Amino acid sequence: MSTAAHAPASFNRYRRDWRALLTRHEMLLLYVLIAEWLFFYFAGTSTNRRGVIVGFGTWDRQFDILRHSCEIGLLALALTPVIITAGIDLSVGSLLGLCAILFGKLWHDAGLSIPVAIGLTLGIGALAGALNAVLITALRLPPLIVTLGTYSLFRGLAEAITRGSITYTDFPETFLFIGQERWLGLPTQAWIFLLVALAMGLLLHRTTYGRAFRTIGLAPEGARYAGLPVERRLALVYVLAGLIAAIAAIIYTARLGQAKADAGTGYELFAITAVVLGGTSIFGGTGTIVGTLLGVAAIAVLKNGLACLPVVMRLNAAEEMSGLFTGALLLAALTASVLPKILSNLRPRRHSSTQSIPPLSP
């Protein structure tokens, strides 16, 4: 066609540059992840007295990492589109707790079957997300404050319902299969996690919805002037976050075999860390699902790997260490991502300041 003839030679080159720019952060993170994994493989694996390999380098440990990262991973998937629209949702961890409690109540107290209780719980999650959505889009309140409010509200509700003491247990084996068994070689919940990841990936990268999220994150006014349904798209993002938090609640309950009001406490912060580590800009507009998955993996491997290190085991400080290193990793990643920009900004500025000094002045 005449397209190729008309287009300047540089048309395709630009395209590749642009792609390279986008993938650079994810590639960097992949290297970090591999390095991390190799380090723990060599430093965190040992043979015990009976000659059995223990620690990080076992298949069991790998599956365990996967199993334990599903809930925070789901929340991170939920938060990726939220943050891409330049919003935030602090309430997902609390909502996980509330949904876990309500699921337990629906099954245990209301006597509903497990599938019905799951269905209702997912609906409740979406509804709770809709509450955030209404406050943010209809009343135009800032997402940070709205979800800070619902963060307390949802957790408070969960605690009020259980009066801080009730724990729902004795779930049927068939339900616990979701959280404690393997299916087709992988922990069951990993399949759910991967399915949600695929769905979110498609939504974000292959549909007009993802386009709208990005545009809103980059230029909310510009999106309005382009006739995009800004409010409806923003609402969708928060409803989806609620729905996915409910899925995470089900998996959490199935993994531990119990539903308590404090389920998922602090998870929202781990999830945000994973999303930002994965290259999603907290200012909105950029971010990928692949990046988020890598971010989740980097944090999960770090946390589990540290627990396998002999030094850490001797000090009995796995929690503290993982907090410390996760924080350091996040700050390093953020610094690395802005460093090229700062360096390139420094040069022209220095240039222009020497230019603007006038030749003479009495």
Add this chain to the structure above:
Amino acid sequence: MSSPLLALRQIVKNYGGVRALRGVDFDLRAGEVHALLGENGAGKSTLIKIVTGAHAPDGGTISLAGQPVADLTPASARALGIACIYQQPALFPDLTVAENLALRLDATSAHARVDWTARRARATALLDRIGAAIAPDTEVCTLSMPEQQLVEIACALGSGARIVIMDEPTASLTQKEQHLLYAVVRDLRKNGVGVIYISHRLEEISALADRVTVLRDGQSVGTHAVGDINEAGLIRLMVGREVAQIYPAAESAPGAPVLSLRGVGCTASGVHDVSFDVRAGEIFGLGGLVGAGRTELARILFGLTPADSGQITLAGETLLLRSPQDAVAHGIAYVPEDRRRHGVVLELPIAQNITMAVHRRLFPTTWLRFGAERALALDYIRDLAVKCAGPDAPGGSLSGGNQQKIALARWLATRPKLLILDEPTQGVDIGAKSEIHKIIRRLAQEGLAVILISSDLPEVIGMGDRIGVMAHGTLRTILPGGSDPHTVMAAALGTAA
């Protein structure tokens, strides 16, 4: 006689390829009110920015009281006694009047103790001097706009300003407040202060100013004592010779009316009683001064600030436009004035910018079709001759004129019935400007109804098949295309010339 307070000689200023000032001479004497007059874009703001040190001139000299001044900065201009009072007062709204004055006037170190009594006393003294009945402990946010302007003036006085620049100070004032301000200006003059007074109100200039300088196209076209020139003469100077540029002319008569407005108004944005028709194939130029309500009208038609009175009919259908989605669904397209904030998303690729308003048509299943998107983008890049590295280059990598073409392409892709263009050639170089003019004419020729909002008088007159002139939120008159610029300017100024 001593040398003038301020003397500008052959001031030149370029912004990229645009020559904003091309050798302006300007004098200001002590104890004089010197009015500065000119169309939008004639160079008044640029001149002010140079005098206040905000921008450095590319050529020419500035002297203060006979002393040449090199590299004026905002700080040094203030130190030299140059103060500027803008239309929108730049005070801290949550601080009191006395605190605002102290912030501007005191060069205190971080550790100095605050002497509240002295602060208050000085504020009272300054406010009294200009006859303002404002308590120094009032928070600025509780003051009205004119009161805030008075505080600004008190600030200028307190800093010992010898040159006070007022940029359309009466634009938002009531009659009574205007007279209060006039008294203050006269008082400044009596005290030997030189006042540069920018205004669009001719009657105000003849009442208040001693001399008037008219700027046109970045040049001074004459300085006159106010007694020596009448309003018609001023308008003639502002508008200048006949429209020099050549605009593409209409080749066929317009068709049936596409858009009809009857008594349209919106209380929130101050637009009222606007009635006119736009026909298919017609370019309806919308002229007027900045703040006349043209952009506000466009925002009504695009559903951004819905109308609360009147009737809007498009192609025989009465419309309720509550959101941009409504407007787009009915075939209304709006290329906004603020290109960089609203028109183009600078970070996104050109292709995505172009297809942004046609998601539903181009991707009916919501699944993105990258090939179709690219093809559509390439079509428009070629059709509008956009100079770019390719459809995947970010919008921010383009020049102003090419960004404007992208903004235009986005809306052409929607195949609209009505296209509203808001200042489509602002900040665009001459070459791209005439290209955009040709595109607009071609679109009209293809049967599109076009509303062209422009502050560039020759553009409105040259492009418009008919010209609606707005002033104070309503449509004043409709003139035929190619009208005498003086008539258009007179209508925009609200005088009968």
